[in-house]
Amino acid sequence: MKLRYFAWVRERVGKTEEEIDPPEGITTVAELMSWLTARGEEYAHAFENPKVVRAAIDQDHVRTDAAIAGAREIAFFPPMTGG
Amino acid sequence: MSAVIRLQNEPFDAAREQAALTCGRDDIGAVVTFVGICRGSEAGLRIVAMTLEHYPGMAETELARHVESAQQRWRLAGVTVVHRVGRILPGEPIVLVVTAAAHRQGAFAAAEFLMDYLKTRAPFWKRIEYADSTAWVAPRESDALSADRWSGPADMREAAE
Numbered sequence: 001m002k003l004r005y006f007a008w009v010r011e012r013v014g015k016t017e018e019e020i021d022p023p024e025g026i027t028t029v030a031e032l033m034s035w036l037t038a039r040g041e042e043y044a045h046a047f048e049n050p051k052v053v054r055a056a057i058d059q060d061h062v063r064t065d066a067a068i069a070g071a072r073e074i075a076f077f078p079p080m081t082g083g
Numbered sequence: 084m085s086a087v088i089r090l091q092n093e094p095f096d097a098a099r100e101q102a103a104l105t106c107g108r109d110d111i112g113a114v115v116t117f118v119g120i121c122r123g124s125e126a127g128l129r130i131v132a133m134t135l136e137h138y139p140g141m142a143e144t145e146l147a148r149h150v151e152s153a154q155q156r157w158r159l160a161g162v163t164v165v166h167r168v169g170r171i172l173p174g175e176p177i178v179l180v181v182t183a184a185a186h187r188q189g190a191f192a193a194a195e196f197l198m199d200y201l202k203t204r205a206p207f208w209k210r211i212e213y214a215d216s217t218a219w220v221a222p223r224e225s226d227a228l229s230a231d232r233w234s235g236p237a238d239m240r241e242a243a244e
Contacts, residue, residue: 004138006138006206006208007136007208007210008219056141059138059141059144060141061204075138075141075206077138077206077208078208078219078222079221079222080202080203080204080205080206080207080208080222081202081207081208081209081219081222082135082137082142082166082201082202082205082208082209083119083177083178083198083201083205083207083226
């Protein structure tokens with residue numbers, strides 16, 4: 001699946017998007033976030049306060065307990081500040 | 084009901100957008116035009132510019148969803164939403180919401196509803212450039228509370244927690 005990062009999550013991770021293949025035991029957005037956190041310092045920094053990070057699956061807002069099965073694109077970003 | 088939703092880099096002309104919405108119509112009795120403008124300072128610090136980042140695709144979808152939701156709540160004759168992305172200078176417009184209806188109540192309410200949702204649910208992020216630093220804008224609790232006014236119990240409020 002494709003991961004996309006926006007705003008300070010993107011800056012901290014150091015990339016705008018990437019393809020990943022998480023292990024089978026990773027079934028929810030929250031689990032994906034903790035799996036990513038273990039991948040390196042830049043991820044640990046981006047997800048150091050996971051409650052603040054928002055997620056979208058296939059461009060739809062989701063809660064962190066949402067299942068990731070079948071997702072083509074998962075995005076992580078800070079709270080929105082448009083308008 | 085006509086709906087125009089646009090993301091663009093360049094500034095917009097609010098008067099022209101409003102005229103385009105109402106031109107040739109005699110069913111419109113009220114138009115509310117809201118323009119959000121980039122301020123020149125924040126907490127006493129001078130702002131050099133502001134950069135709007137967005138999630139292409141999702142931003143348009145979310146805007147369309149909120150416009151549709153406004154149409155379902157109020158009897159609107161037309162809606163125009165223009166949101167700029169990229170670098171914006173102080174004094175320049177950032178966002179435009181035009182709502183038209185037969186009577187003012189629906190037009191006022193729909194404009195507020197759309198702005199409240201834009202602030203908290205549409206995937207845009209502001210980064211401010213100061214003279215010697217930059218900072219991502221933090222969400223304001225008052226914006227979340229404003230958006231909550233419109234929420235039913237089954238809304239996405241829980242998703243934000």
